[in-house]
Structure formats: structure tokens, C-alpha cells
């Protein structure tokens with residue numbers, strides 16, 4: 001049948017969520033409207049590219065979709081709907097005018113249809129509910145009158161009482177017989193694909209990358225690397241994306257919500273809330289007990305507190321099934337997002353309503369493991385230099401920019417300071433070590449001398465100077481938070497079987513959010529200087545080394561743990577030199593005889609106990625970094641009064 005062509009345009013189609021809450025995807029499709037059919041194609045108007053088709057006689061409603069404020073996760077921002085049989089097709093037009101044209105043309109074509117609906121849903125069906133009326137049945141009757149001849153901006157109908165709803169269902173016109181196995185939903189066969197949501201924008205830097213738009217949804221095609229996935233966007237473009245920029249799209253995954261901050265401990269939460277100083281400011285964060293969550297809430301004038309107060313509420317789970325979450329025992333919810341939504345509007349026993357989520361809005365995107373997938377060589381002509389940051393064993397470190405926009409630290413390796421070839425080989429492995437508490441290696445310029453090592457830039461420089469320059473200003477919580485950051489970075493190295501070999505506060509750096517990260521891991525192996533590498537050398541870090549290292553050069557994760565204990569000591573003395581009065585050879589004798597560093601005044605005994613565990617003579621008796629993380633985060637949680 002050759003029907004007259006009425007409209008043709010590239011639009012975006014949302015998958016139809018045939019299962020209750022199956023993930024959504026958005027695909028660019030060529031939509032073609034004729035006098036008999038609405039058909040969509042993957043790219044070209046040819047039969048083999050046809051992905052679906054709806055006979056106009058089956059269409060019951062064509063109307064724009066009202067946006068209730070939710071993010072439209074694709075480039076086209078003007079949604080409309082086509083209701084046919086028992087399905088709703090959502091289509092996104094690029095402009096207001098384009099949408100009007102489609103809706104008006106469709107309305108014109110279906111005006112004589114016997115099946116035209118009396119009511120419709122003005123908003124989306126999403127994640128198992130109609131957003132307009134909260135009805136959870138997909139076939140629930142529409143909640144607004146459908147006017148084929150007017151526009152959508154009319155008064156909504158009064159809500160339908162419960163009994164009425166079921167009556168309505170019975171009275172509804174029987175749906176027309178289902179069409180023969182039609183081809184109206186070929187696209188939906190692909191719904192099983194894994195869809196993830198972008199947490200940050202990622203401007204792809206190489207042709208094989210795929211750019212990400214915060215909030216957008218992406219189909220994961222291949223998890224080819226822990227740090228880089230191959231993905232597809234709604235325009236069917238494919239490429240590599242950083243795995244730490246996306247998160248699973250399930251309602252149980254809290255990372256996708258603005259009010260949730262994963263890497264925030266009790267002390268950081270208090271810092272952020274105090275800085276914000278807004279009534280009802282709140283953060284939902286991981287509790288120190290893994291798998292549980294805490295709401296930290298700020299009230300400017302909390303009753304009985306005589307001023308501002310921060311309360312930490314543990315999100316409790318009811319015993320038995322079904323599982324329920326609650327803050328106040330009278331108010332139970334089947335998910336944490338629902339609980340938060342409720343307490344946004346009702347304090348219900350909390351010191352304030354949850355009015356203002358803090359922490360994520362202006363959070364900058366994390367580092368990626370290199371600038372692109374499998375890219376470790378950086379073109380030196382793409383680097384510009386800005387200022388000197390300091391100098392160390394290998395040479396001068398400068399602040400610079402890559403491709404005129406990414407701030408980076410560039411270490412120019414002094415001639416004769418490094419086993420360069422070995423390092424360049426190892427750099428490929430080091431780049432894969434990507435963690436929020438490790439200074440990221442972005443790549444190297446190895447084609448010319450001097451070679452450059454390009455890393456994440458850390459605004460406040462090295463931790464040792466940071467401690468010394470701010471002596472007297474640290475609270476117990478902030479010192480513990482520094483130790484926790486370092487233990488988390490080290491836990492990642494430990495988990496990957498990677499040894500630091502020179503952990504000390506001088507080898508940690510601090511960024512502008514005051515996050516402390518571990519730097520220079522494994523680098524001592526490439527130092528070409530006996531004074532540094534020989535345990536008898538003047539530059540050997542004896543004061544940070546356990547007996548098995550200064551005696552036999554026997555390195556292990558447990559020798560890193562010893563150094564970590566010394567680093568804790570540096571933190572709690574706000575940057576003093578360990579064994580200040582002693583030369584290296586004296587320290588060897590003292591430590592061999594069982595002598596240890598004294599308890600710093602700022603360290604409570606429980607914290608000094610952790611340091612002493614790290615300095616146990618037998619390496620196997622020392623805690624692991626994952627145990628240290630737990631000990632420090634427990635100490636941090638109990639440092640302020642227990643949660644209400």
C-alpha cells in the first residue's frame with residue numbers, strides 16, 4: 001500500500017518498559033507518518049532498517065507529555081506520547097514546534113478512530129508508576145480528560161477514588177483485539193542490555209571515546225577494562241567511557257541521587273554542613289558499618305541545643321519481610337529514596353525537615369585512569385607550563401595544563417635520576433591504579449628528554465607541609481579523617497598487590513577539597529641514587545621502616561603498614577620528625593631493642609593503640625589496611641556523640 005507521506009523526522013524513542021521496571025534506553029529513530037501508519041527506522045527509510053510500526057487505526061491518544069520536573073535524559077527535550085492498544089510510545093522531539101506538528105498531525109489522522117480514549121495520563125509511566133497520578137498499574141485509567149481538539153493545558157480531573165478505579169477498569173471499552181504478532185516493538189527486544197547513568201560530564205578526548213552528559217543513560221557494551229567501558233549513547237554512537245563516571249540505574253543504587261555522598265565520613269559531613277550553614281541541610285552517607293547508611297542533618301536552632309546542631313540518624317531496617325527502612329519508627333518505607341522523599345516534607349521527629357541536600361552539587365568530577373582508554377603516551381606539545389610547585393628526588397614539579405584545560409602536575413625527570421625505561425613500562429600498570437585516595441597518574445611523555453610524568457594536580461601540596469603550616473588548627477576528627485583517607489588509598493594498593501615502599505606524609509598530597517591522597521607509590525624502585533636506595537644510605541627512610549626492611553630489605557604490605565603507623569604519628573604530632581633527636585643508625589638500634597615512638601599528645605589511647613599494632617615486630621601480627629580502615633572509621637564515628 002502506498003500511503004501519502006505526511007511527516008518525516010529524526011526523533012528519539014524511549015524503550016517501552018514491557019517489564020515493570022526494566023531499564024530504559026533512548027534511541028534515535030527516523031519517524032515516518034503516513035495516512036495509514038506511524039513507522040520508525042534505524043537510520044534509513046528502508047524495510048531492512050524498520051524497527052517498528054503502528055497502524056493509525058489502533059492509536060487511542062496522541063498528546064504531549066507534561067514534564068513534572070524530572071530530568072529528560074536525552075538530547076531532545078520535547079516529549080509526546082502515542083497510546084495504542086495497551087501500550088504507550090514516548091517520543092522526544094527536538095523543539096516545541098516539531099512536537100506540535102507531530103501531535104497535531106497525529107490528532108488529525110486519528111480523529112475518526114473508534115478507539116480514541118476518554119482519558120489519558122499527562123505524565124510519564126516510569127519505574128512502575130504513573131508520575132501524574134501515582135497509580136501503579138500500567139493499565140490504570142487515565143487521570144485527565146483527553147481532548148482531541150484542544151491542547152493539554154486544561155484543568156485536571158479530580159482524582160479517581162479507589163473503588164471507582166476498579167469500576168472504571170471494568171467499564172472501560174474492551175481493548176481492540178491484539179494485532180497479529182506485529183513489528184511494533186522490535187526495539188524492545190534489546191531491553192535486557194545493561195544501562196548506566198552518567199554521574200558527571202565526560203568530554204571524550206580521543207576519537208574512540210564516547211562523551212558523557214551528566215544524567216544521561218548509556219548502554220554498556222563491554223566492560224573491557226576496570227577503568228574503561230565500551231558504551232553506546234541514544235544516538236547509537238559507541239566509544240569508551242570512564243567506568244567511575246557511571247553508575248547502575250536501579251532504585252537501590254543511591255549513588256545516582258544528589259543527596260547521597262559515598263566517600264563522606266562523619267567528620268567530612270559535619271565540615272560540609274557547617275560550611276553550608278543552612279537550616280535543614282543534609283547528607284546521606286555510608287555509615288561506618290558497611291551496607292548501612294546515616295543521614296547527617298543540620299539545624300540552625302535545634303530545640304534544647306541553644307544554637308546550631310548536627311544530628312546523625314542511622315537509617316534503620318525493620319526485621320522480617322518485607323524489608324522496611326525508617327528513621328522514625330512510625331514511618332516505614334520500602335526504599336531509602338522513598339524515606340528521604342517523605343522526610344523532605346515532614347520532620348516527623350527529626351530536628352528539621354531534610355530541606356537542602358549538600359555535598360554533590362559542586363563536586364568536581366573525579367580523575368580518570370589516564371585521559372583515554374589505553375592512552376599512556378601524552379603528546380608534549382599539548383602541555384603548557386604555569387608555575388613551579390616544588391622539587392624532589394627526580395626533579396622539578398610544575399603546574400601545567402593539558403590541551404589548555406585540564407590542570408595537571410608535570411614532573412620533569414632530571415638526567416640520571418631514574419631508571420627511565422623500567423619506569424615507562426611500569427607506568428602502564430600504575431595508570432590502572434585508580435582510586436579517589438590515590439594521586440592519579442595520567443601518562444608520560446617518553447619520546448624525548450627530559451621525560452615527563454603527568455599526574456593529578458593537588459592544590460595544597462604535600463601533607464607534611466600542610467600539617468606543619470596549620471599546626472594548632474586541627475580537631476581530632478580532622479586528624480582521623482586524614483588517616484582514613486590514607487588508609488583507603490593504601491587498602492586499594494594492598495588489594496591490587498602493589499607495594500608503596502616509601503609511605504610517609506611527605507609522599508601524600510592534599511587537594512582543594514582537603515582530601516588526602518597517596519602519591520609516589522612504587523617509585524623508589526626507579527631511583528638511581530644509592531643514598532636513597534641502600535638501607536645504609538643517608539636518604540633511606542629508616543624512621544619509617546620496620547626491622548625486616550632496614551635489615552633485609554624485605555618489603556610487603558605489612559612493611560607498608562608499619563610506615564602507615566609512623567605516618568599516623570606524623571599526623572597526630574602535626575608534622576613532627578619521628579625520632580627527632582636520633583640519627584638513622586640509632587633508630588635501627590632503638591627499634592631492634594623494641595623501642596617505639598611515644599604517644600602524641602593529640603592521640604587518644606585508642607588511636608595510639610592502632611599505631612602500636614602497626615609496629616608489631618612480626619609482620620603477620622600487624623593489621624591489614626582493610627582492618628585499619630575499619631578501625632579508623634569506627635574511631636571517627638565514636639569521636640562525636642553516638643547517633644540519635
Ligand code: ADP
Pocket residue numbers: 389390391392393394395397409411439455456457458459461462506509520
Ligand atoms: P620526587 O618524586 O621527585 O621526589 P615529589 O613527588 O616529592 O618529587 O614532589 C616534590 C614537590 O612537588 C612535593 O613536595 C610537592 O610540594 C610538589 N608536588 C609534587 N606532585 C604534586 C602534585 N601532583 N600536585 C601538587 N604539587 C605536587
